[in-house]
Structures are given as structure tokens and as C-alpha cells.
Amino acid sequence: MSLSRWLVSALVILAASFTSHAKIYTTPILADANELLLTSPEKSLEMTNRYLAQRRLSNPKELSRVHVNDETDHTVRTPLNTINALQIKARAYSLLNQPEQAIRAVREAERLAQDNTLAFTILETRLIHAQIFWENLKNSATALRMLDKIDQDIAKSEALQLTKQVKVLQYQSVMLRAEIASSLENEGDAEKLFTQAKRYLPSLEESGAMIEYQLALGQHYLRHQHYDLALDQLLGSHWLAVEQENNAMVAQTNLALATLFEQRKVFDRALEHATQAGEFFEHFDQARPLAKTLALIASIYEQQGRFNLALVHYFNALDQETRLNHDARSAKLRLHIARVYLQLYNYPKAEQYLQHTRQLAKQSGNEAIQIESQLLQGRLELAQGRTETAVSTLQAGLIAASRIGDRDLQLMGESVLSHAFEQQNDYYNALLSQRRFEQLFSSKQEDQVKSNVAVFKQQQRMLERSLVLEEMERKQFESDKALYKQKNISIVLVSILSVVLLVLLRRHKTAKLFQERLRLLRTEFYTHPRSGLRNLRMLTIRLPNSLQQSSANFEQWHLGEIINEPLSDRLRFALFEVPSLKQIYLEHGYQKGLELERQFGEYLKAQVCKPARLYHFSDAMFLYIEPNSRLETAPAQLADSIQQLVDNFLIKHQLDNQVRIGMAEYPFLPRAYTAINDHELLDILLMAANAARLLSKKEPGSQWVHLSAIDAAPAASFACDNIRNACLQGIDNGLVKVQSSSAEEIIWNNDHESDKNIS
Template identity: 40%
Template structure:
């Protein structure tokens, strides 16, 4: 269930428009918003809603009403209860108390019939507020509130709507106890209301709490506490943009400053409140604000301005036909004319007030009327008749227990007796006046003592806060220093980070560029294969490492024998590539050679490697352990590669192949270095080329040293001559494609 109208009871204190509500039917939201500004229209909307729609009990009673074409003729039980609640509140605004009580009883009955627990409790709470406002019956009101409290204990207290009900319940209890003079109990209930208001986390609830508590202090003449609460409500209303609550707060602040005789501030706040209520001519609160402004002007001695405001308020009350207010306003106007020495108009309005006073029992108004009539008689030197009116004023002031009116009456009585020469009676009246005044002064002194104690506490807190403020300033200075240092370090760190990032980007760029350069440096520019430069760069160090490992193994520093996997070096020469550029041109030659290089890269798989040795020669290196093929099979594999290359230009697939193994000498691993090994490989390939020239066919030559070939046979500066001698001596076995 939404928090639509769970706190309607607050109409007892302040305008409902200051509270945000959500009803099950949108039209009821509109009616609710008009309660303060146009209660008659609000009542009309609620009644039309009840008359023009039929209740639909077959539906879920808690279902929210949807305002569409299919449901504009029905109303749910929950919306019906809400409509009766609004009707009751509108009638209360219009001073139709019996109709108000009747409407809220209908809401209670309907909520009970359809088992709407929240709606039932809300309606009973509104009824309690209406009953208290109408009868001031403490026992009956407390009984109703006790029933509500017992029923609330059966529900989850943490639910927001129940929190608001507890909040409103505590405020009504506080109002009842305050009216009885039980201030300690009243403040306990205000504390309970505050705890529930904080739990709600609703700005409007807390603003209303401060307004209600401030009004309580204002009523008890505790002006400092009232100022604290009302200022809290004032600023919170501004922050939360609650214009209705702000207008109420301004009205109460105007009253507070008027009581403390700070008339300029009182007029400022009252004018702000009147500006809001002035937008709604039928607003009940507008006449109250106008009366307050009139009283302020009266205190300032601006009687004509006061009369203007009184007449404006009188126009407002005539439309509502509020007898109490009409009598009070006419008496105020009569008193203002008396101060302006316009005794005829003063007597005229006094007579109108007395005519209405005959039909009502209002001791305060009758006392004011009698007192003003006595003043008029004194102006006319009708002292006896003035004495009679003064005694009548004293009698009515005692009925109303209005000490201020009785004080004014006793003072005027003393002066009148003194004017008549009846000094004994004048002295007696003066003593009565002094007795009353002393009692008022005693109360004022008690209030002043409480104010002094509060001021003492405020001063002590102020001194404490001054010390804290000095510490705070020192801490702020230290914080600023730290912030500056932190800012400098942050800037420095940012600069360093930017520099490091820049360096990283430069290094990454340089590495990428170096990688590209290395690739270009060690890559053949036409075929894209590894070039001879890379072979001559890496092969010596590789063979040197192998030699070192062999020596370590011989010395016992290595457990496993290195180079147990022999390498086979195969150099194949393709004559067609040598004449490619001459026969087909540079562009076509580049294209064919690159295509051939890409092709060879695909047929050779790691760890085997292939190098573009020279223009028409390619060096292929593989682990001999990776392939069990003999030299003839290896040659056939190379020839198959060449034949499988699909090219219309490269028609001559002749290939000449030379093959050797490393280590070349099985018993002397370090006897022949890389350059000598390449020389032997070139000799084998050259022999194959010579054979191909004679027979115009593919040929291969394989040189392999016998197992017992001594290293001394190759200890010569001319490895090719040494190799030829070794072949003649039978130390190198030559295998060819012919035999």
C-alpha cells in the first residue's frame, strides 16, 4: 500500500497542502491538494466521486484504481475510504463539524467492512483529531488513541505507513497533554514523534515536526526554543522546496517576533506568508495572517494600515460566516478607530460586535467589548456606566481565565475611581492590579530564568565551539599544506607518468622499427626467405656452441652426449631462376621469385629451415633424426617440391642438389668449421651441376666421410683441395644420382 494519505490527521495543526500524498485515484489527489486553498471545491470533488461512481466490492479491495475508460464508473473500496476522509477534512475546514464527524465515521465503517487495516487506522486517527478539536474531551480522545495504539502493535512497526501513523499518534498525544498543562509528558511524546520522523526519512515529516514543536513552545512563551524549532523548519522548507510548509512557518515566526516585539522581522515573515496565501482568496489561513499583519501595524502606530488589513480579513470571514472571527475583527476595528479618536466609528463597530455577541457565549470577546465600551463612556464622562462595564469585563475575563484582560480591566478601574475621587476603591483596584501583575512577573521571571540557563549553555557551547573553530582553522591550514604537497606530487607523478609513457611508446616504436629493419636485413629482398647474411651471422655461433658442448661432454661436465642428432645440409640449385630476369624481365622476375619464396616457406616446417643462399641456390637444413630417409629420398623430396610449384613462366624444373651432414667427421666433431662445411657443400652441388650440364637432367651428389676418417686429413688451408684428396684416398664416400 502506498503512502497516500497516512497522515491526514495533521490538519489539526497546519495546512495539509504542505504534505506530499499519493491516492489510489488521481482525482482524489486533486481534491486533497485543494483542501487548504479551496475546501469547498475539494468537498465537491469528493462528493461527486462518491455519487457518480458505484463501489465494486468484487475486486481486490486493496487494488489501486486505474483511471481509464473502462473504470470511470466504478470506485474501489480503498478509494471510497479516501474520498470520505477528504470529505470529512473539507467539512472541517468549512466549520461543518457534524458533517465532518459523519463522513469520517462512514470511512471507518467502510474500511472495517472491507478489512482495510491501514485505511481503518488512518480514519480512526483522523476521527480522534476531529473529536479532540471539536470537544476538547481529554478522556474520550485518549480512549480513541489508546485503541489505535493497541491495534498498531499488531502490525510491523518498520513499515513506512505504520511509522507515519505512530508519528501522527505521538503528535496528537503531545497536543492533548499540552492542553492539560502536562508539559513533561508532552515533550516525551514530541521525542517519540521525532524518532519516528527520522525513521521515515521524509523531509515533510521532519518539517512538520519542527513546526508542531515550535508552536508548542510559542504557546508556552518559551520563545528561544520556539525560535530554534521554527528556524529549523524554515530552512528545511526552503531546501525541500515545500512552499506550503514555508508559509506556515513564516506565519508562526511572525507571531514569535511579534510576541518578542521585534516588529520589523515579524512584519517580514508575516508578509511572506500572506504572499503565499494571497494566491487563494478562500484560504482559511489568509485571514489569520492578515490579522497578524494588522496587529503589527497597530503596534508600530500605523493605524490606517492596520485598518486596511483588518477590513481585508473581515471580507474573508464574511464569506465564511465565522461568527467568532467576525466579532473579534469588529472589536479590533473598533479599538483601532478609538486609537484614531474616531469615537463614532468605534462605537458603530462595537455595536455590531455586541449584536453578534448576544447569540454566542464568548467570554473573551464579551470582556474586550465591555472594556472598549468603558473607554468610550469615559471619553463621554459617563463614569458610572464605565465602572459598570469594567466590572462586566472583569467578570468575563475571570470566566475565560484571561489574566491579561483582567489586568487591563483592574488598571482602568483604578484610574476611573481615581478620576471620580474614590481613592479607597482606586487603591483597592490598584492592589488587585499589582497582585495580578506580580503573578505574571513571577511567571515571566521563571521563563527568564530558564532562558538564562539556556543562554548559559549556549555561551558555554559557543566558547567550546570557538576552541574547536581555532583547531579547525589550524587543521585547515595543515590540510591545505598537505593538499599543496599532494598536488605538487600529483603533478610531478603525472609528468613522470607522461614521460614514462612517452618513453615506452618511443621504445615500442623503436623496437618495432628495429624488428622491421632486422627482418629486412636478414630477409632476401626478392624471395622473402632468410638470406645468406643471416646464415653467416648465426651459423658460426651455433657450431661454436655445439663444439663447446662436445668438449664439455668429453670432459665429463655433461651427462648426455650432445649432437646425437645429426644435421643434414642440402644445397639445391635451380638454373631456371638464374636466367629468369633475362628472359622475362625485372617485374615478372620479382613476382615469380617472391611467389616461389612464399611457396618454399609453406613446404618447410619447423624445426627445419631454408635459406636463400644465392640467386638460384637455396640451403635446406634439417635434423637427420627427424627423417629416416636416405640421400636419394631427400633428393627426390626436393625435386618433388620444385615440380609441384605451379608456374607458367618457370617451365624448366631442373634442380641440382648437393648434400652433406654435420658433424662432417663422425670422430672429430670440431675439425671442420662452418665456412669449410659450406665449401664442401658447394663442391657437392657444383659436381651435380656439372653432371646436369652433360646429361640435361636433375642430379644430386652426397658427400659423407667414413666413420674412421681422421681429422688430420682435412688440416689444410684449402678445404676443397683437402676434400678432393680425401675422396681420392677413399676417406669421403661420394653418392650421386647416377650410382
């Protein structure tokens, strides 16, 4: 039991040394050194010493160039970063159990903080100083005096009380006081201090603060044998550390849980947690906690009767403690080794290690180890048959144990002494020793019962509070639920109204946008840019049937078709060219030409009435379409109508009124409506217009040419890829009738070739 309590005390010191030091360092080297304190204090000390050696301390004159906490020049170190480095150095020495060097470093840091009047840093350094006095020197009086001075300085400074950082100092101070009170067996004061420290947790921004608090409180309960409370706190700390992936804290909580399960004799769980902790400490070469873990595992094996495994782990732990020069712990481990050898009946080895134990215990001044070694010496002498010597040794050890008030040692001594008297046949003294043993055991049991009663009362109060809290939470939940329903209904209604409004606004905006796009499309894309008349820009594009079906509300010419009348109707087409439109740009300039062409387009648009249609085919060419219900209408009438239409505008503007007109009808073949499509019909019109142009070169004035297939013309005569060649052959064969405004013979261009002398 004494080994377990020693391990718990050591764990408390280890946890306190790592409490809430997570602050921001402006220098990456110091930040890395601070991180390495948990895993490798030797490496951290090496980095800090190198930082202090390689950089010089900035002078007061340089503070205008180098801020007190900012190092723009990597050859100097600011006073604040120097103090931070000394603090890390002191904590590293403390972890390495070198208190003299740690105190020297922390005093230097405190002096430098006072020289630079850094109030918060002074208090922070004094807190580290107090931790060293307690953790390494066990000087509780000096540590408490320093903590009192820190609290007084914080209370006097209103500026410090307004900062958030001072909460960290106050939390650390209260936690250190709680650890000291717990170790000094002031259980009530320790619990009050732990409760006080818990109030600071919400104001701390460090993620590991709750883990460290639960670990320290669990170790306090474990030290005072409140196992249920300890298990609750330690498990909470363990799983919170696992959740935050804080491996260092996971290892510490594993070691604390292993100690708890070892005291409760749950050896399988104790071995599981101790092994996990040992793997972490061994990986990061942390000799101090590794030695404690190995000693704990050895104690478990010893209690299980697996003495060989226990010896192996005791020896490994002894190697680690020898490296750390811990005489007291080395003496304790040698005592355990001697006890194992005694149980293995290897008396010479047990005698050898007991002798070493007494020497080391005497050097370290640890009276408890000396007494325990004396009692174990009595057991050894009794086992060797030296009963009288054993009785004397045991009686001397019991007197010393009663003087220091160690009940566990008295119980062990009285049990062995009773057995020794019994071997001497001194049954009276054996009975007296047995009665003293029973009295001590009864007293211990009473204390345990009192402790259990106190724990039970505390659990009862907690249960009562939890029941009241549950009822309050239930009522609050019902109120929140009703409010939540009303809130959700309101939110849903508002959301629906908002969505409907947004949809309506969106649809209105989209409709306006589409209308504007459609207007622009009709105005700009489907009209000629100069005349403003509809053009045949999409005549060469064949859209898919699905698009044609979905766009049935558009005019058919939008889809590239100019023949959009029912098959029962007939159409007359006239493709006329106005050469004056080409000349006005040359004669009057670009701006004047644009203006006249726009006026001409507006004029034609106003004059042509439905069902007739007019398209701007190319620069000076226009396509006119009208129904042709009367087959006997002469082409000359249409030509005269177009001539008169053009004359009314051109003569007014004193322009040449010459017009060249090519005409044809749909269906071009009366016996086959679908034999000639719109593209082929345009080719026929272009042939006729070209013929009219050639005639105008021979004779002055306007000319027109009309092409039409005879009624008996077969559709097969025009079933070829080149409609122009088919028409030429039809003219030669008499299948196509040619009418014109001139008596001159028309010379047709073969093979789809255009005239080289285009005017």
C-alpha cells in the same frame, strides 16, 4: 496579547492538519487532490467528489480482476482508493471548518475500511477522526480517547509493529497529543510528548517532517512565551522550508515568526514576515490563514498608532472571516475595529461595532469575547463622560474576568476602572483598583520570571551538555584525524602501487598489441597476398617529412622509395615477367594456382640474398634490385642469372620457362644522381619489359631489353613530365643506348600508349 495567542493557536491547528500525510497514491486524481489540500481545499474537495461520483465501487467478485490498490479499469474504484478519497474529503471539510461533513466522510471511510479488514487504514482513518474532533470541535477528551484506542490497537498487533508505516501513525498520534497538551496549558507534558515525537523523525522518510516538527515545537514555546527557544525552532523550520522550496511551509513559518516578533514588539520584522505570508495565502486564495495574517498586520499597525491602515486590514480580515462563517473570529475582529474607532474618537462607530460584537459573541458562546467587549464598552462610556455607567460596566466585566481566570482581561479592566474612580474623585477606590492592578501585574511578572528561570536552567543544561559534547567531539575529531591520516597514507601507497602495476600491465599489453599489429602489418599489408613477397603497394603514396623522420627505423620502401642506397653506390634494376604464372590458374585451377604461386614466392625469397632485393610488382611481374659496383658487367649476365633462377623452379614443375626482362641502372644518368626518381625509373623499366614482350612475340624463348643513358647525356633532356617520351626522344637522338637479346628491330610505342595485344 489575546489576539496573538489566538493566532498562535490557530497556526498550531493549521500545522497539525497538514502533518505527515505525504503517502503514495496509485490514482493520479487522488494524488493531485492531496497536493491541493495545502493550497486550495475547495479544489481538492471538488476533485475528490468528482472521482467518487464518476466511478463505481468494485464488487468483491471483481477483486480478482482489480487489485485492492490498483485500478486497471478506470470505471471502477477500489476499496482502498475509495477510503483514500474519503480521507481527503474529510480533511478538506476540516480545513473549510465544516466539521459535520468532515465527520460524516471520515466515518464512512472507517466503515469501508472495517468491511475490507484493512487494519492500517482503519487506524489511519481514526487518527484523522481524532484530529477533526480537536481541530474543529476543540473536544480534547474525545480526541484523546480515540488516540488511546489507536495506541492500544497498535500495541496488540505484532504485524503492524513490524511495518514502517506504523511509525508515521505513532508520530502523528504523539504530535497531536503534544498539541492538545500545549493548548491545555500542560507545558511539561507537552514538552515530554514533543521529545518522544522527535525519536520517530529518523524513521520517517518524508522530507517535510522535520519542518513541521520544528514549527509545532516553536509554536508551543511561543504560546508559553519562551521567546528565545521559539525563535530558534521557528527560524530553523523557516530556513529548512526555504532550502527544500516548500512554499506552503515557508508561509506558515513566516506567519509564526510574524506573531513572535509582534509579541516582542519588533514591528518591522513582524511586518516583513507577515507580508510574505499574506502574499502566499492571497495568491492561493486561502481565506482562513489569510484572515489571520491580515488581522496580525492590523494589530501591528494599531500598536504603531497607524490606525487608518489598521482599520483597512481589519476590514479585509473581517471580509475573509465572513466568507468562512466564523462567528467567533468575526466577533473578535469587530471588537478590534471598535477599539480602533475608540482611539480615533469615533464613538458612534465604536458603539456600533461593539453591539455587533456582543451579538456574535453571544451566538458563538465565546465568554472571553463578551467580557472583553464589556470592558471596552466601559472604556467607551468613560470616554463619553458617562462615568457612573462606566464604573458599573467595568465592575461587571471584572467579576466575569476573574471568574474565568483571564489575567490579561483583569489587568485591562483594573487599569480602566482606576481611571474611572479617579474621574469620580473616588480616590480610595481608585487606589484599591490600582493596587489590584499592581498585584496582578506583579503576579504576571513573577510567572514571567519563573518562566525565564526555567528557560535559563534549560539553556544552562543545554550549554553544559554542549560543552561536554564539544570536548567529546574534539577528542573524537583528533582520533578520526589520526586515523584519517593513516588511512590516507595507506590509500596513497596502495593507489601508487596499483597505478604502477596497472601502467606496467598496460604497457606490456600495449607492447604485445603493437608487436602483433606490426607483425600483421609486415605480413599482410607489405607482402603480396599470393606469393608472400614484399610488394610496392605504397609506392604511389608520398608521406610528409615529419612521418618519414619519425619512421626512420622502417625500411625506406615502406615509405614509397625503392632507391634507398647511398648516392655513392650504383644499383641495377631488372623488371621481369613470368607469363606461366598467368597460365597456371587457367590450366590447373584456382587452388592449384595459389599453391604454385606461393611456392614460387617462397623459392624466390630463399634464393635472393642480401644486399639484393626482390619485390612482387604485379600479377606476373617481379622487380629485382642489386648493387652494381662494377660498371663493366654486361646486362646479359644479369638476364642469365634471372633466367637460371626462374628455370630451376618452372622446369621442375613442368611449366613454360619463358621470361621477359627489362633492365636499367641507377643512376640512369651517370652525371646526375637525382634527375630520375623511383617512379620514373619504374616507367623506364616498364618500357624495357614491354619491348622484351614484343620481341618474344617475334622470336621464341626468353627476351631481355636493357636501357641506359650514355655518359654524356644531359639531365635537361629528361626534365619533363613524361619520362617515356623523354626516353623515346633520347633513343632517337642517340642519348639512350638500347641492348637486347634479339637482333630484331624494336618498335617503340609513342605517346605512352601500351600495346593493344597484351598477352
